[in-house]
Amino acid sequence: MRTLKPELLKNFLQDNPLIVDVRPPEQYNRADLEGAVHIPLHDIQHGNHSLPKDRPLLLVCERGVMSELAGLYLEAAGYELVYNLEGGLQRLRKMADNR
Numbered sequence: 001m002r003t004l005k006p007e008l009l010k011n012f013l014q015d016n017p018l019i020v021d022v023r024p025p026e027q028y029n030r031a032d033l034e035g036a037v038h039i040p041l042h043d044i045q046h047g048n049h050s051l052p053k054d055r056p057l058l059l060v061c062e063r064g065v066m067s068e069l070a071g072l073y074l075e076a077a078g079y080e081l082v083y084n085l086e087g088g089l090q091r092l093r094k095m096a097d098n099r
Contacts, residue, residue, distance in 0.1 A: 001071040001082045004058065006092045009085070017056035017083065020044075022070040032089055033060060044070045047077065056081040064088035 004012055019036040021028060028038050039049045041061075051057060057079065059067035064087050071082045085092065 001068070001075055001084055003086045004083045005086050006095050009092070012056075012058065012083070015056055017058040017081075018052065019058045019060060020051065020067075020070070021060050022067050023061045027062060033092075036060065041066045041070050041073075045073050051079070053079055053081075056083060058083045058085060060085045060089055062088050063090050 019033060021033060021036040021038045022041045022044060023038075024040050024042070025038075028040075030036075030038070039051070043049050044051075051074070057074065059070050059074075059082065061067040061070075064085060067088065068084045071084050074082050087094075
């Protein structure tokens with residue numbers, strides 16, 4: 001799994017990744033990251049998803065911890081194009097606030 005620094009997100013989005021928000025339903029907010037699909041970590045852990053293996057997957061959560069764990073599960077299931085957003089949405093928000 002690769003780590004993606006938030007400052008590189010804009011360029012990375014040009015590769016048309018599928019953005020996957022892995023937060024539990026009670027933490028998920030559709031407005032947090034436009035275009036993201038919501039698949040909780042629990043579902044990824046148990047293989048309850050139909051994520052493509054031929055497209056980059058950018059995993060996000062609040063702090064980058066759950067998404068990193070989700071990435072490990074996906075890699076164990078044979079996924080190769082897995083990226084974790086470093087610092088999660090918190091770091092992305094902090095970057096946006098500093099602009």
